[in-house]
Amino acid sequence: MSNMPKKVAFWFTDDLRLQDNLALNWACNHYASIAFIYVINPHDLGPNNYQHKAIGAQRIRFIYQSLFDLEQQLKSLGHRLIILEGQPASAVCRFVAEQQIDAVVRSKPVGWYEQKTWQVIEEHLPQVRCFSTWNHTLFKPEQLALTPQHLNSFSSFRKHVEYHKIAVQPVGDALSRLPQSIQVPYSQGLTLQDFAQKYVTPSTADNPFKGGEHHAMAHVHDYFSSAAPSSYKLTRNQLDGWDSSSKFSPFLALGNLSPRYLWQQLKEYEAQQGANDSTYWIGFELLWREYFQWSALQQQARLFSFQGQAEHKPKTSYYSARFKKWCNGETPYALVNACMKELNATGFMSNRGRQIVASCLVNELAVDWRYGAAYFQQQLLDYDVASNWGNWQYLAGVGKDPRGGRHFNLDKQTQEYDPERRYIKHWQCDTKPQPLDVVDYVDWPIMPE
Secondary structure, rough: OOOOOEEEEEEEOOOOOOOOOHHHHHHHHHEEEEEEEEOOOHHHHHHEEEOOOOOOOHHHHHHHHHHHHHHHHHOOOOOEEEEEOOHHHHHHHHHHHHEEEOOOEOOOOOHHHHHHHHHHHHHOOOOOOOEEEEEOOOOOHHHHOOOHHOOOOOOHHHHHHHHOOOOOOOOOOOOOOOOOOOOOOOOEHHHHHHHHHHHHHOOOOOOOOOOHHHHHOOOHHHHOOOOOHHHHHOOOOOOOOOOOOOOOOEEEEEEEEHHHHHHHHHHHHHHHOOOOHHHHHHHHHHHHEEEHHHHHHHHHHHHHOOOOOOOOOOOOEEEHHHHHHHHOOOOEEEEEEHHHHHHHHHHOOOOOHHHHHHHHHHHHHOOOOOHHHHHHHHHOOOOOHHHHHHHHHHHHHHOOOOOOOOOHHHHHHHHHHOOOOHHHHHHHHHHHHHHOOOOOOOOOOOOOO
C-alpha cells in the first residue's frame, strides 16, 4: 500500500454500477486513495443534435435514478459521488489539477466523440496517467482477434465467435478492495439534489423502468426466475407487454448491468432449466449488440455519416413537416403512430416497433435516416451509440448488410402483429389517417455530415 501511487479519480460514464466493473476494480487495485466522479454536460440537454437533444427528459431521469442508487452504495462504503458540470474534458482536467490527482481511470469508450474527449484529456494531462479498459462488451479485443472481414456482416461476426468458441470471461468481483476516500470539499460539484432540480423534470407517467444497479439486478432475478426465457423467441416480436421481451436494454445502456453478467445468468438458467431456441436467441441478441459495438469502433465518424458504409448515398432528404408528423405520431399509418406515441410517453419501444417506424421514415416518408436516429437518441431510455446508429444504418440500407436495408409492408405488419388493433387503440391511434403535407420544404435545418 505504501508504494502505491496516491490518488486516482475514477470517472463513471456508461458503467453506473459497482459489480463486474473491470475499470473500477483496476483503479481500486492500483491506487491508495480514490475519488468517484461523474460529468454532466449541459450542452447535451440542448437542441444541438439535428435539432434534438443528445439526452432527453426520460433518459436524464433514468440517469438520475442510476446516480442516486450509485451514490447510496458509495455512501455505505464511506465514499461519495462527485458530480461535475461542464464540457467533459475541461471538467475532468480542472478537477485533476485542483485535487492533484495522479491518475484518471474510466471504461474504454466505443463512441467516436467519446474517444475524442478522452484523447483531449490525455493530451492536456501529460503528467497524469490516463487508463481505460474494456468494460462495455462481452469480449476483449485480444479474445476476438478481429479482421475487417469479420465485421462485414453480423453473420460473419457470429460465425467467427461460435466457430472459435470464444468464451465470455467470468464476472468480476464487486470491488475486491476499496482505497481510502480522497477528501474533496463539498463545494466541489453538484449535489444530487442540485442535479435533480436543474435537469430532471417531474413526470406524471408511471414508468415501469427505474434506473440503478439494484433495480437492474432485481429485474434480472425476476426474469430468470420466471419461464419467460424459455419462450422468448415466441414473444419477442410482440409490440407491448412487460414479459414479451427481456427489457434488459435500458440497464445495459447505462451500465447498470454488464453484458457479461447477463451472459452468466443466461448460462445458469440454461443449466438449470434447459437450453432451447429461445434461450439461444437471448444470447444471439447479446451477440448482435456486441457486433454493433465493434462495428462502431471500426467505423469511427462514419457511423454518423449519411452514406454510412454503402457505395451510394440514399435517395432521401429532409422534409420538415413529414418528419414532425413522424415524431408526433401523426402519419397516415396507425401502427407507426402508436409506436411513436409509446416512445414519447415512456422512452421505450419494442424492437419490432423500432424496425417498423424506421422503415416508414426512410421508405414511405423518404426522410434522411440520421434525423430518425437523432430523435431516437433523444427519446430512448436505452440509447446506446453503437446499437442506435448501427441499427438505423441497417434499416436505411447504408450498413454492410448485402441485402440493402429493410422496407416493411405496414399493412402486413399491422395484420401480423396487431390484427385486432388492440395496441393501436391503446395509444388512441385508431382514427382517420392524417394526410401528409404537400408543401414541406420550409425550416430546413443545417445538414451536418
